Amino acid sequence: MVIIKLALQNLLGAGLRTWLNVIVLSFAFFAIVSLQGLLEGMNRQTAQAMIDTYYGGGQYWSKNYDPYDPLTLDESHQPLPEALKKIISAGEATPLLMLPGTIYPEGRIKPIIINGIDPWQKLLAIPSHFLQSTNGNIPALIGNRMSESTGLRQGDQVILQWRDVDGTYDAKEVDIVQVMQTSVQTVDIGQLWIPLQLLQEMAGVPDEATLVVMKSGSIDHISIEDWTFKDINFLLTDIKELVKSKSIGSTIVYLLLFFLAMLAIFDTQVLSIFRRRKEMGTLMALGMTRGEVIRLFTLEGSLHGVLAVILAAAYGIPLLSYFVRVGWTLPTQTDSYGFAIGEKLFPAFSAGLIIGTTLLVLIVTTVVSFIPTRKISKLKPTDALRGKMV
């Protein structure tokens, strides 16, 4: 306690020198927490958007389905088994049928994937209820990015071409009944959504589906022949890897900031020990051991970290709380990075992040403060009193 009191007094007595170091270190701490919070928020937002819109609580994939190989889509649908029909009728799952197709907006050819979805489903955050209209034409739903790239708007009509199970090509006009605002590019770019039953009739594959999406939050799944269950962790792998790759850049930024702050602490310690060698001699003459003097100087340095955390909390908590509440408006270019985020990013700060970063700052500051004090272990009190150093 005595050493802590002395260290704090020495630190505060140094005035502006202390506060400059503390301010720099607090900025580094704040930057680390903010960047990590943004990344974590991005991760959570993206994952949640994918779960709400497409992944649900996991998916049953038909035997030949490979999301990375659109050429296999023709073959990757099969009849729904009784077990899955039961789950679907209980409202615990919804089937999707995916077939390759082509549309001709404004005379251009655009290959797409035709998705058949139950217009009455409530599991996925796709406004499929707009497909309930039956005025004779095929109702279709597209996303906002698809609308941008094709020039199609709500109320427009476009020719849709597809191939049925016998290999025969057919075409019909579809009505764009709604342009959905979605942040999930998987259900948007190159995708057209029409009623499931209609697609099954068009393709000549009654009662068939490509995949079945389970309700979000469902934990149990049964083993079904010819259908593979993909859980949420598997489905979110790509997103996690994408976020991880983005985090490398921010890691470099905050490591750089951290390094600069630690360099400032280290320099301060070295100068402090050099300037105060006579004081160290006096402390030893008054009865402090070398070990206590080392502890005193190390503690002075590491208290920079404590003060920095307190200062960062003072301005960081209100600032970050504000952004957690109102979000961080993103530039439109963010859309091209492939993240399902939307217009605003809401950072997420976990207790683990705050505590972990705090511990990191304190530990590294202590180590950086200790390194220059090792010189003191070789210091003779008589030399120190004369102002000599090792």
Next chain:
Amino acid sequence: MKDEILIETRDMVKIYPMGQYQLIALDHINLSFHRGEFAGLVGPSGSGKTTLLNIIGSLDTPTSGSAMVLNHRVETLSHKNAARLRNYHIGFIFQTFNLLPVYTVYENVEFPLLLQRLSASERKKRVMQALEWVYLQDRANSRPSQLSGGESQRVAIARAVVKNPEIILADEPTANLDAENSHHILKTMENLNKELHTTFIFSTHDEKVIQYLKRKITLFDGKVVKDEKKE
């Protein structure tokens, strides 16, 4: 009590290696100091006064021979025990005062008692008493930068006596003071010597200090050449 020997050196030698050569700072010193003495080591620069004082104060160790301080053999003391000896039993007064700049007068005087882990109330009592001895009780909240030379040295004296040590070692205590302040400081230390029976040992070549000494030990080239007691 008064005849009790607090410090005794026997054939004490201190040698500093200086590259190819050796500097003999102390050459077979045989001295003893009793409780309550007001003694001084006098001599020109380089005669070994400060070296002897440092060894007595357990800040340094002899190369050969022995130095017994309060029944402790300085040459075999561990760093920890040497620090403890200094903290509890030996006070230091330096030429340049050596006050801790970020602490107030009160905190400077309190410092040795903090290391002894005394209670706050006991510390306050002793600190205020020590400040009264040196007539600085109204400057308790001042910082060293706000004090004159004489006041700074009085704070150093208070810091040295606050723990009621048996021995106080003063290394050129008046070197940075004018004549008036020097006499004032010496008078203060003389009074403390009489009241507390603390042994004072000075290292000095200042005539103003020498005239106050009850015992004058003259050193030259690391040897004791004269040891005079004043009646």
